Ligand SMILES: Nc1ncnc2c1ncn2[C@@H]1O[C@H](COP(=O)(O)OP(=O)(O)O)[C@@H](O)[C@H]1O
């Protein structure tokens with residue numbers, strides 16, 4: 294589904310990703326862990342197509358297409374979804390209008406007619422229940438005045454509505470209390486299917502108790518220095534990132 | 545030289561009309577005659593303003609003045625037979641339609657036989673010696689203050705007169721529709737006189753919509769509003785005609801406990817200059833000023849507003865927002881005076897601009913002059929671009945750039961449009977704007 298080879302990327306003249314490799318197949322959940330500043334959000338931004346991030350070499354192939362040639366909106370329409378670490382507030386644009394526009398733009402790309410209002414409302418209702426988000430929230434402007442937890446929940450709600458092939462969750466767990474964490478994780482787990490995949494970026498292993506990954510990768514200074522299964526996350530939790538730092542230094 | 549050169553030719557031509565067209569200008573009425581004479585002299589002295597004129601320094605007025613403008617001083621038989629449904633905010637509400645500045649009874653819907661409520665042709669009111677019209681016309685405006693005001697005062701031939709006697713409340717909005725039709729370039733000068741007596745309430749929705757003919761049209765309008773004690777007046781002035789150059793001078797005086805709201809919406813026009821002067825003449829008055837402008841290509845939309853706080857315990861609240869695209873120019877000059885007697889004044893002013901192109905220009909100048917010491921006042925202005933973070937967020941959900949822009953601009957304009965006193969108008973303008981965003 295996704296193949297990233299020898300990816301180098303920089304922002305503001307500074308090289309952040311330095312030879313990043315990753316393969317994701319349908320049905321898989323990959324966790325990417327790493328200390329602050331190791332380049333996790335940079336990876337997410339490059340995948341979503343944020344323009345201030347420059348890819349200097351390497352390739353990203355998604356479903357047979359060269360992702361780097363696609364505009365951010367086309368990546369989304371091809372099935373990529375990024376749950377932002379810091380979702381932006383958009384005063385004056387209601388969640389409903391925003392999601393209807395997004396959904397219809399995606400449908401148009403796929404040659405489908407706009408969604409029937411009734412079907413849309415039904416879907417809103419279902420997905421709201423899934424992430425336990427209440428109607429008061431979806432009647433408001435996108436993220437405006439939302440608490441940190443509400444913003445994260447709104448990201449998962451959008452993911453549920455847009456039904457992506459590949460979801461990238463960038464620290465969706467940070468700032469959530471245990472209940473919110475459980476809700477978000479349940480949402481993600483329920484949306485899991487054999488034909489979609491998920492990259493879970495996280496700082497702590499906490500979320501991985503709920504979303505069980507098939508693979509865990511450790512990102513350090515712009516590349517993956519260690520990969521393993523879910524036990525690796527536990528090991529990291531126990532030994533901390535210093536352990537990785539030392540291991541890398543000894544190489 | 546404060547006058548423009550092309551303007552001198554047009555000035556001479558117009559002043560020649562002034563001497564010849566005595567009956568069209570209602571000069572047989574001695575009151576009108578002396579008011580006109582004074583104004584004509586003021587215009588003769590000032591001429592059309594060049595860029596050296598302090599108040600018109602950002603407008604190359606020459607571009608909009610043509611010496612071959614025809615200056616109709618009588619109503620032509622209207623070639624428009626039916627109003628487009630789309631511009632009506634309420635098909636049952638009163639509407640006052642002008643064609644080339646002349647009241648058009650066949651297109652209008654006016655109150656008849658309602659005690660204390662008059663609305664119709666201004667020229668007719670003057671001809672019929674309507675006392676309210678004659679005692680109020682020109683009393684708020686000083687022709688020496690502005691050349692366009694002087695010219696209109698000297699030469700308006702018709703327009704609209706609205707009078708609400710004490711405590712008359714008109715529930716539905718009254719539309720004032722300015723239509724133009726001509727096969728040659730024309731210069732027209734409607735006058736609008738609104739007298740709202742104590743305790744009366746009215747909502748007026750002025751609109752200059754697009755018409756079929758593609759001719760240069762210059763509209764020099766003066767609107768005077770008397771807002772009595774405890775009266776409530778809403779006044780919308782919307783321009784949406786690509787071939788129109790407009791200067792619209794509005795003078796409003798608000799009396800004790802009166803509440804005046806003004807909405808300037810500039811969507812299309814070669815030039816739209818909004819001169820808005822509001823005087824809070826007694827205590828406990830309120831004024832609300834909202835503006836939204838969206839110049840594209842070579843359009844110039846300019847608002848010069850003045851709120852004059854003369855007495856204590858008044859409040860004024862001004863928010864003008866705009867989006868400037870293409871080679872468009874937006875000008876905002878907002879003066880607020882708080883005079884020595886105007887203690888306990890609350891005055892707020894804000895101007896916000898979004899630039900959509902490298903060639904777009906904004907000139908913004910808030911001016912606060914405070915001579916009282918116990919007041920709460922603030923003002924601010926900002927000019928920026930669409931937030932790239934918001935754009936990226938929308939695009940990352942599959943929304944294309946033009947749609948994402950439209951969503952953000954619609955939200956931005958919404959803050960003004962939601963204030964409009966008619967939902968139908970709000971929807972119509974929102975749709976017109978969406979067209980403009982995706983152009
Ligand atoms: N827009 C930017 N401008 C400058 N530096 C940036 C920018 N974005 C990220 N960085 C830098 O890149 C490095 C990696 O950041 P990031 O990818 O956000 O790390 P993580 O998400 O793993 O904490 C950090 O040193 C950060 O300061």
Ligand SMILES: [Mg+2]
Nearest residue numbers: 333334378464
């Ligand atoms: Mg991060």
